[in-house]
Amino acid sequence: MLALVGGGLLALAVHLLVSPPSWHELIPATTYTVELDVSLEGYGDEIHVRTFLPVTDERQLVVDEEVEDGNLLFSRTDRGYDREARWTGDRVSGPRHVSYRADVAPHGVKYELPTDLPLPTDLPPASLPYLAETKAIQVSHPEISGAWRAIEPQRASTADVLRAIFDFTHRAIEGAEFKGTTDALTALRLGQASCNGKSRLFVALARRAGLPARLVGGLILEPGRKKTSHQWVEVEVAGRWVPFCPTNGYFAELPHHYLVLYHGDQALFVHTRNINFDYRFDIARRLEPGAGLRFASAGADDTAVSRGPARLFGVGHDVSRIFLLFPVAALLVIVFKNVVGLETFGVFLPMLIAAACRHTGLGLGLTAFLVVITLAALVSRAMDSMRILQAPRLSVLITVITLTVLAAVAVVPDGAAHRLALLGMFPPVILGFTGERLGKLSSQRDWLELGQVVGSTVLIIAVCYLALGSAVLQTLIVGFPELLLLVVALQMAVGRWTGLRLTEHVRFGGLAPTDDESGDRRLATAVLGINARNLDVLDPLNTAELAEIADDKLQTKQALGQLAVPTPETIAVVSHSADVQQIVHRLEGQEEFVIKPCRGSGGNGVLVVTGRWGEMHLAADGSVLDRNDLRRHLTEVLSGIYSDGRPDQALVEERIHPDGFFESLSGTGLADLRVLLVRGEVVAAMLRLPTVASGGRANLHQGAIGVPVWLHDGVTGPAQQQRRTIERHPDSGARLDNRFVPQWEQVLRVSRQAQRAIPLGYVGVDVCVDRRRGPLVLEVNARPGLEIQNVRGRGLRIEIARTLQSKESPTWPAG
Numbered sequence: 040m041l042a043l044v045g046g047g048l049l050a051l052a053v054h055l056l057v058s059p060p061s062w063h064e065l066i067p068a069t070t071y072t073v074e075l076d077v078s079l080e081g082y083g084d085e086i087h088v089r090t091f092l093p094v095t096d097e098r099q100l101v102v103d104e105e106v107e108d109g110n111l112l113f114s115r116t117d118r119g120y121d122r123e124a125r126w127t128g129d130r131v132s133g134p135r136h137v138s139y140r141a142d143v144a145p146h147g148v149k150y151e152l153p154t155d156l157p158l159p160t161d162l163p164p165a166s167l168p169y170l171a172e173t174k175a176i177q178v179s180h181p182e183i184s185g186a187w188r189a190i191e192p193q194r195a196s197t198a199d200v201l202r203a204i205f206d207f208t209h210r211a212i213e214g215a216e217f218k219g220t221t222d223a224l225t226a227l228r229l230g231q232a233s234c235n236g237k238s239r240l241f242v243a244l245a246r247r248a249g250l251p252a253r254l255v256g257g258l259i260l261e262p263g264r265k266k267t268s269h270q271w272v273e274v275e276v277a278g279r280w281v282p283f284c285p286t287n288g289y290f291a292e293l294p295h296h297y298l299v300l301y302h303g304d305q306a307l308f309v310h311t312r313n314i315n316f317d318y319r320f321d322i323a324r325r326l327e328p329g330a331g332l333r334f335a336s337a338g339a340d341d342t343a344v345s346r347g348p349a350r351l352f353g354v355g356h357d358v359s360r361i362f363l364l365f366p367v368a369a370l371l372v373i374v375f376k377n378v379v380g381l382e383t384f385g386v387f388l389p390m391l392i393a394a395a396c397r398h399t400g401l402g403l404g405l406t407a408f409l410v411v412i413t414l415a416a417l418v419s420r421a422m423d424s425m426r427i428l429q430a431p432r433l434s435v436l437i438t439v440i441t442l443t444v445l446a447a448v449a450v451v452p453d454g455a456a457h458r459l460a461l462l463g464m465f466p467p468v469i470l471g472f473t474g475e476r477l478g479k480l481s482s483q484r485d486w487l488e489l490g491q492v493v494g495s496t497v498l499i500i501a502v503c504y505l506a507l508g509s510a511v512l513q514t515l516i517v518g519f520p521e522l523l524l525l526v527v528a529l530q531m532a533v534g535r536w537t538g539l540r541l542t543e544h545v546r547f548g549g550l551a552p553t554d555d556e557s558g559d560r561r562l563a564t565a566v567l568g569i570n571a572r573n574l575d576v577l578d579p580l581n582t583a584e585l586a587e588i589a590d591d592k593l594q595t596k597q598a599l600g601q602l603a604v605p606t607p608e609t610i611a612v613v614s615h616s617a618d619v620q621q622i623v624h625r626l627e628g629q630e631e632f633v634i635k636p637c638r639g640s641g642g643n644g645v646l647v648v649t650g651r652w653g654e655m656h657l658a659a660d661g662s663v664l665d666r667n668d669l670r671r672h673l674t675e676v677l678s679g680i681y682s683d684g685r686p687d688q689a690l691v692e693e694r695i696h697p698d699g700f701f702e703s704l705s706g707t708g709l710a711d712l713r714v715l716l717v718r719g720e721v722v723a724a725m726l727r728l729p730t731v732a733s734g735g736r737a738n739l740h741q742g743a744i745g746v747p748v749w750l751h752d753g754v755t756g757p758a759q760q761q762r763r764t765i766e767r768h769p770d771s772g773a774r775l776d777n778r779f780v781p782q783w784e785q786v787l788r789v790s791r792q793a794q795r796a797i798p799l800g801y802v803g804v805d806v807c808v809d810r811r812r813g814p815l816v817l818e819v820n821a822r823p824g825l826e827i828q829n830v831r832g833r834g835l836r837i838e839i840a841r842t843l844q845s846k847e848s849p850t851w852p853a854g
Contacts, residue, residue, distance in 0.1 A: 040528045047524030067510030068328035071260045074140040081131030088310040090123040091301040099145035109137040149292035152198040169251035175222040179247045187247045208241045234286040238270045251275040260296040276500035326510030368503040380540030381495035393503035408542035423691025432696040464687040535572040565834035581798025592637045602796040613689035631694035636681040642736040644681030698808040707772040709737030711807045714790040725747040745830035
């Protein structure tokens with residue numbers, strides 16, 4: 040990390056020395072996205088549409104542009120100062136849609152006209168066309184001449200003449216809505232006109248006074264949707280074209296939000312008559328990094344687009360900026376996950392969805408995301424009842440998501456950006472897994488966790504969206520890409536941070552203060568958080584090979600069997616689809632049994648058969664199963680539906696009949712004891728009691744009860760359910776505290792034996808007490824959860840630290 044920080048700072052220093060940026064490169068600039076959408080319908084004849092595209096010049100920069108041709112022939116042609124765009128086609132029938140999108144960065148200009156500059160008397164030949172009379176600019180008409188004589192100033196300076204003409208056309212000619220082309224004479228006679236009439240009258244008076252003048256057409260860049268363009272005037276003064284807008288009152292200046300499209304008295308659109316034609320402009324304003332604009336214009340000609348990073352990557356300007364900011368977005372994601380403690384659908388899914396939202400807009404993007412995953416969850420729930428296997432069900436989800444996105448494309452506003460974003464940026468495979476997880480959470484009715492995960496995902500998407508669109512971050516990263524080395528250092532720092540996450544301060548905030556001899560009463564000193572567990576405990580104490588054994592129930596039983604650690608008896612192991620029929624036939628002679636996925640977790644996929652009803656099997660949940668149901672369930676287990684899609688094995692074991700003590704407490708499901716060991720020493724234990732609310736599972740997060748068990752005598756303490764202290768079991772009514780756990784010493788003994796069989800340094804051993812065989816090891820957990828701290832009412836750090844120190848282990852982090 041120090042090398043990365045040093046290297047990044049050194050590279051930054053060299054960059055600043057070799058190529059020091061100017062101040063405007065460090066300040067974000069206002070840019071606009073202009074999208075022209077044209078709808079047309081042909082009737083079998085040749086068609087053409089002509090318009091003008093913005094050019095890069097000294098006042099405006101085209102940063103990026105893209106065209107959708109609508110299956111027509113598209114061409115660009117330079118015509119003097121302007122760029123013409125044409126869409127043409129032969130025998131065109133039916134509706135067509137073409138579009139043009141550009142990111143532009145105009146800036147304002149203002150000229151100070153010399154007060155003593157005389158009117159020109161000897162103009163070059165190139166200026167003479169701008170003194171000529173036209174059909175719409177009647178320079179020599181008597182009424183135009185009369186108007187000029189009425190306003191002609193006594194001084195014949197260029198500045199005075201222009202001021203007189205400007206004041207007359209701006210103030211004496213009233214403004215009006217656009218109702219078509221208005222020539223100069225009509226504007227004078229009516230005393231009112233829209234921008235094109237005022238501008239033609241201005242040009243006529245300027246030419247009458249001997250000043251070369253021309254019309255300029257373009258757009259006023261106001262965010263929103265519009266169909267109106269704008270016209271203003273340029274007058275040649277001392278060899279430079281100076282702008283004037285008599286409509287909006289700009290004298291010898293042009294504001295930053297005026298975009299020039301063409302010069303001269305021209306129509307913005309020309310098209311064949313035999314078509315239905317319609318158009319609109321969509322304009323959005325945003326901030327752009329100044330350094331990115333410098334790169335965009337480096338070596339640019341009048342048609343320069345997609346420069347800088349976009350030129351390096353061969354992609355659009357927007358995509359290149361998002362690409363460069365992906366590391367920053369990834370940093371934000373891991374901060375929210377490892378520092379704040381928020382859980383999301385997928386680790387980096389929010390970053391990908393945020394990138395898509397940069398094209399669709401946050402509201403539309405989030406709406407599409409939530410609709411898609413909700414639909415995927417509903418389809419997943421429906422396939423649960425159909426009992427579709429894992430791989431086919433994901434295939435179905437991907438197809439449904441693809442169809443949903445296609446349907447969304449059909450209803451969103453027309454435009455290539457929306458279509459490409461929805462089709463290309465939302466990853467159907469990832470969304471399929473997201474919908475699958477959403478369906479599982481809803482089927483388990485874990486509404487609190489479901490709401491938290493959805494809310495956290497939406498929050499992080501919004502934050503990443505803002506980061507990817509931040510002009511400040513874009514300025515820093517685009518202008519100084521060496522700063523990414525510092526981003527890497529920060530990512531590594533977050534990865535090495537072992538403090539409590541913010542959510543853990545809430546989760547464990549009710550625990551008793553530490554009894555550390557130092558007297559430090561901080562929560563972080565007492566509580567073991569996920570970060571510290573992973574880095575300071577699991578990483579040095581548990582090897583990947585041993586964790587792999589513990590994660591597989593079959594390998595766990597084989598390892599335990601080598602040391603004669605008691606476990607439930609194995610009836611059968613199903614490893615291949617070809618064995619399923621034989622095993623189902625064999626189970627017809629069994630009254631009771633349990634089917635478990637070897638790599639499953641959280642009780643998912645566990646099927647408990649409690650008896651027979653004729654030729655049918657009775658399940659613990661009250662359902663009745665035939666041989667086809669058993670065959671289907673075994674096939675699902677093998678397909679990996681309960682093990683995150685990985686091929687699995689099915690373990691068929693005897694059904695455990697719990698000791699009467701445990702049965703009297705819960706009355707439903709199978710209670711077990713979680714014993715936590717560090718280097719073979721027991722440091723904590725709790726009793727987990729299933730409830731109706733938990734679906735008969737001993738899962739604390741789903742509503743099971745956690746009861747602490749004091750190690751020295753096996754007596755239970757105050758019980759906890761959903762972090763609330765309770766005295767009695769809500770279903771059985773049995774009192775839960777101050778109860779002696781039967782065969783407690785044997786429970787501790789088999790727990791230590793299990794740890795010796797799978798010598799993980801930090802391990803949770805799940806033990807049940809069978810009424811006939813006594814304590815049996817159900818499972819060995821290489822990554823035991825931390826909720827036992829809330830159940831016990833105190834953290835684990837002190838016990839773990841003392842145990843490791845007593846074993847002459849490496850120094851335990853102080854917190």
